[in-house]
Amino acid sequence: MESQILEELLQKVNDLGKNLTIFLTEVRGTVLGPDISALSKSIFTLKNNLNNLLGLLPNSQAKENQLRNDLHMLRYKYLSLQKEWDNQQEHLGRMQGEVFKLRNQLRTQSSFCASLGSTLGNLVWKASRLQPVVELFLTTNKLPELFSMTSGTLISFLETYSKDLPDLHSDETQFILSMGGIIANIAAVPEGRHYLVSDFSGKQLIEQILNLLPKIPITTGDPLKRILLMILYNVSINAAGLLLLQDQKPLLETLTQIIMCDRTPELKLLSLRLFESLTYEFGSIAVYNIHRQIVPTKKLQMIMSDSDAEMRQYAQSIINNMKKAEETFVLAPIEPNIPYDQCILSKKICSS
Numbered sequence: 001m002e003s004q005i006l007e008e009l010l011q012k013v014n015d016l017g018k019n020l021t022i023f024l025t026e027v028r029g030t031v032l033g034p035d036i037s038a039l040s041k042s043i044f045t046l047k048n049n050l051n052n053l054l055g056l057l058p059n060s061q062a063k064e065n066q067l068r069n070d071l072h073m074l075r076y077k078y079l080s081l082q083k084e085w086d087n088q089q090e091h092l093g094r095m096q097g098e099v100f101k102l103r104n105q106l107r108t109q110s111s112f113c114a115s116l117g118s119t120l121g122n123l124v125w126k127a128s129r130l131q132p133v134v135e136l137f138l139t140t141n142k143l144p145e146l147f148s149m150t151s152g153t154l155i156s157f158l159e160t161y162s163k164d165l166p167d168l169h170s171d172e173t174q175f176i177l178s179m180g181g182i183i184a185n186i187a188a189v190p191e192g193r194h195y196l197v198s199d200f201s202g203k204q205l206i207e208q209i210l211n212l213l214p215k216i217p218i219t220t221g222d223p224l225k226r227i228l229l230m231i232l233y234n235v236s237i238n239a240a241g242l243l244l245l246q247d248q249k250p251l252l253e254t255l256t257q258i259i260m261c262d263r264t265p266e267l268k269l270l271s272l273r274l275f276e277s278l279t280y281e282f283g284s285i286a287v288y289n290i291h292r293q294i295v296p297t298k299k300l301q302m303i304m305s306d307s308d309a310e311m312r313q314y315a316q317s318i319i320n321n322m323k324k325a326e327e328t329f330v331l332a333p334i335e336p337n338i339p340y341d342q343c344i345l346s347k348k349i350c351s352s
Contacts, residue, residue, distance in 0.1 A: 114171035121178030128185035134192050143186070147201035150179045151208045158212055165220040173223070180227035187234035197241040206235060206244055214254045222264055229270040236277040246278055246287050252294040260299055265308070272303070272314035279321035285329040295322060 127133045137143060157176045166173045183205070186192035196202040209228050216225050232251070235241035245251060258264070258271040275295070282288040295318065303315040 111171075114175060118171040118174040118178065121175050121182070125178040125181040125185070128182050131189055134186050134189045137186060138191055138195060143195060144199055144201040146182070147196070147199065147205045150183055151201070151205040153179055154208055154212055158215060162215070162217070164217055165224065168223055177223060177227055180224065180231065184227055184230040184234060187231055190238075193234050193238045193241060197235060197238050197244060203244070206232075206241075210245070210248050210251050214250050222267060225258075225267055226270060229267065229274060233270065233274045233277060236274060242278070242281075243283065246282070247290055249290060249294065252278070252291065256294055256296050256299075259296055259303075265311075269308070269311055269314070272311060272318065276314050276317045276321065279318050279325070281321075282325050282329070288325045288329050291325075292322065297322070 128137070153176060157172070161172075168174075183196070187196050197206070209231060213225065213228055213232075216228075232245060236245050252275075255271040255275055258267050259275070262268070279291055279295070282291070297319065300315040300319055304312050304319075306312055306315075
C-alpha cells in the first residue's frame, strides 16, 4: 500500500518536472529566472529523495516479512508453551490430589500403629512383671533390638513433645510408658539387669535415659520420669550398673531438684531411693567428692522429720552413707575397698 502511494507521488513529481521544464523553456530569459531556477532545484531534490525512498522499499518489505515470520514463530512457541503449562497444571492438580490422599492414609496408618503399639506394649508390659516371662525374653536374641528401639523412641518422643507431653491416656504416651515399663521389669530381674548393663545397646539406652531425664517437662512428664527412675534404680543394684551411674552429675543434680521440690511425693520417694543406692558404696574419693558437692544434706535433714516414714528412712540412710564415706576417705587412712559384689546389700527391686 505504501509502495503504491509513493510510486503515484513519484509519477506526479515527474510530470510536474516535465511541465516545469516546458514552462522554463517558454519563459527563458524573463525576470523570473532566479526563482524558477530555485524551484527547479527543489523539485529535482524532491525527485531524488523519492527515488531513494523507493529504493529502500524492497529492504523494508523484506524486514517486514521477516518480522512477520518471527512473530508467527513466537506465537507458535507461546501456544506450545501455554499448552505444556496447561498440561503441567493438570498433572500438578492430580499429584496434589494424590498427596492429599496419601497424607490421609499416612495419618490413618499412624493412628492405627500408635493404637496397636499402645495395646501390645501394655500387654507385654503387664506380662513382663512375671519373672518367668523376663527369663523367656532373655532366651531370645531380640533384647538388643528392643533396647535400641526404646532408645530411639525416647529420643523422637521427647524431640516431638519437648515442652508438653500428650495426655496420659493418649496412644503415644501409653506406648512410650509401656516401652519403659518393659525395660524396668527386665532390669528388675538379676539376669535381666546384668544383660542390660553388659549389652552395647543396653548401655546406649542407659546413656540416653541419663541424657533425657533432665529434659522431661514438669508435670506432664512425671509418669515418664517415674518409669525412668525405676529403670535407673534397678540398674544401680548391679555392680557394673552402679559404676555407670555414680559419677553422672546431671543425674545427681536432677535427683536433687526432685528432692527439693515437694510437688510430687512419689517422684521424691523414688529419687531418695535411687540416691540411697548410689551412695551405698563409693569406689573412689573422686566419686565421693562429686556426691558430697551435690547431695542436699540440709534438705535430707528436714525430710528426717517428715510424716512419711519411708522418706525418713531413705533420708537417714543417705546421711549415714555419706558419713561412712567421709570416715573412709577423709578421716581415716585409705584402705583397699571391699568389692561391691561381696557386700551384703538389702535393696528393694523396683518393678513397674
